Amino acid sequence: MTDPVSRLPSAGIDADALFARLDEARVRDADWRAGRIWSLVYHAGSEHTAFLHEVFRRYSSENGLSTQAFPSLGRFQAEVVAMLATLLGGDGRTAGAMTSGGTESILLAVKAYRDQARAAGNARPKMVVPASAHPAFMKAAQYFDVEAVVVPVADDFRADLPRTAEAIDERTVLLVASAPCFPYGTVDPIGALGELAAARGIGLHVDACVGAFILPFLRDLGHRVPAFDFGVPGVTSMSADLHKYGYALKGASAVLYRTADLRRHQFFVDTAWLGGLFGSPGLLGTRNGGIIAAAWAALMRLGEAGYRDLAQRTWTLAERLKAGIRAIPGLRLVGEPDMTVFAFTSDTHDIFDVAQRLADRGWHVDRQNAPRSIHLVVTPHHEAAAGRFLADLAAAVAVAGPTDAARAAESAALYGVTSHSRSGADPRAAVIAGLERSLDHA
């Protein structure tokens, strides 16, 4: 490796030399091409990716900040939102916006409910959030000063309906549900939550960031899919990532609202700026046109048939992996996952020891705390790697140490509440130190 860089090179470096350095820099990166990482990369084949890169290249200098200057980008975004609305049971009144990712979609939705509440005279709005919901809801709570009441999940790892109902008070403006939640791949009881929200006259946001491009197609294919979208009357908004199973380039998601009047509360307007009237629908200013165009092109290129095939392949592979995991003595799935993301744990073996042994064999798997488990996001790209993974997993379990019963019980009692260590170390300080290392490390 070359020495860390801390100032601009005095003269620019030759492109080929830089390409070599770029390739060298990634030697310790996860080998997603070989299907060795079970999260973070959603790949629908090299031909599809090459197509996206070509679309990106054509629009990479355009700026989504101004759809007046670039009406093409306005049109692509409106069409992406319209296609998603149709896919997710919306109608002619459904309104939305493209965003940079699931986090931004969620932040914007929470901000919209907050500002709608404020406009109605509720200065201190609250939302009820299942402990399994994505941390972006807690980020939104912090950033926008909305009180989040976190409710533990039920024994089936889905949002707990009675506890949710109990948590609602006169300040509550929003319930949150996931379709599915990321940790367990379970879909919350959205039909019942929708009834509850409608009866109490409050909103229900369904986070379908990871499910939006799988669940509708599994339903088409005849799989049992719980009601999860705008077809449920109480659902008032949804988030859907294009850059996950939508197989767009990273940096693309959408937020949808049942009606445009809720969306209006998402906007930011400054009429006093010396630079002129300023309006912005989302968090960002400048946005790469290439990402927007590529998201539109991904939907158009794959179409219903393409997504249905990808969903079927992914489902089949996930079923094969689940069966393979169940067949390994000592392993079991966490809950009953509805989709192609899921977690597995062990009552007999130290599952983090298993994870470490997988890492030693070149696999990148995410670890979860409640219960201690290994998490997998399955994509069609894992087809070639799945057999090897199951064999390595069986081998890892065979030599892994026994479960630490005390620790397992502790984490099981803490569903959704991250407990990192019994050593007394402050997990928050450890996370902050990790963030600083990741930002400052050269």
Ligand SMILES: *Cc1c(COP(=O)(O)O)cnc(C)c1O
């Ligand atoms: C990925 C994900 C998010 C956050 O999306 P980002 O694009 O990473 O910001 C939110 N909710 C769920 C369920 C997700 O899977």
